[in-house]
Amino acid sequence: xxxxxxxxxxxxxxxxxxxxxxxxxxxxxxxxxxxxxxxxxxxxxxxxxxxxxxxxxxxxxxxxxxxxxxxxxxxxxxxxxxxxxxxxxxxxxxxxxxxxxxxxxxxxxxxxxxxxxxxxxxxxx
Numbered sequence: 320x321x322x323x324x325x326x327x328x329x330x331x332x333x334x335x336x337x338x339x340x341x342x343x344x345x346x347x348x349x350x351x352x353x354x355x356x357x358x359x360x361x362x363x364x365x366x367x368x369x370x371x372x373x374x375x376x377x378x379x380x381x382x383x384x385x386x387x388x389x390x391x392x393x394x395x396x397x398x399x400x401x402x403x404x405x406x407x408x409x410x411x412x413x414x415x416x417x418x419x420x421x422x423x424x425x426x427x428x429x430x431x432x433x434x435x436x437x438x439x440x441x442x443x444x
Contacts, residue, residue, distance in 0.1 A: 326383050327357050333375045333382075341431055346374040 429436035
């Protein structure tokens with residue numbers, strides 16, 4: 320079954336408000352290629368689809384419109400994120416090198432995602 324959104328629609332969703340540059344860094348796909356996909360000039364290879372899907376926590380099926388957008392509670396990415404956070408917390412707690420890894424992570428995420436920086440400020444973190 321094909322769902323209402325096309326590849327370029329779903330690509331736009333993944334790029335979101337952050338823009339193409341963070342997306343390019345996250346996926347490793349060139350800006351020229353991304354722009355061509357967004358304009359419908361060409362389609363990516365399976366390898367590129369897999370790169371985009373993996374970097375954004377979605378399936379290739381969703382990316383190409385064969386799967387619906389996950390509803391609240393159906394998205395295993397949220398569960399994966401929670402699991403990843405627990406693993407990060409465990410790893411950080413074992414580090415004895417004097418580096419404040421939470422500050423490093425916050426700085427990197429703030430640089431990559433302006434919304435995260437605002438959220439930190441709003442929550443006094």
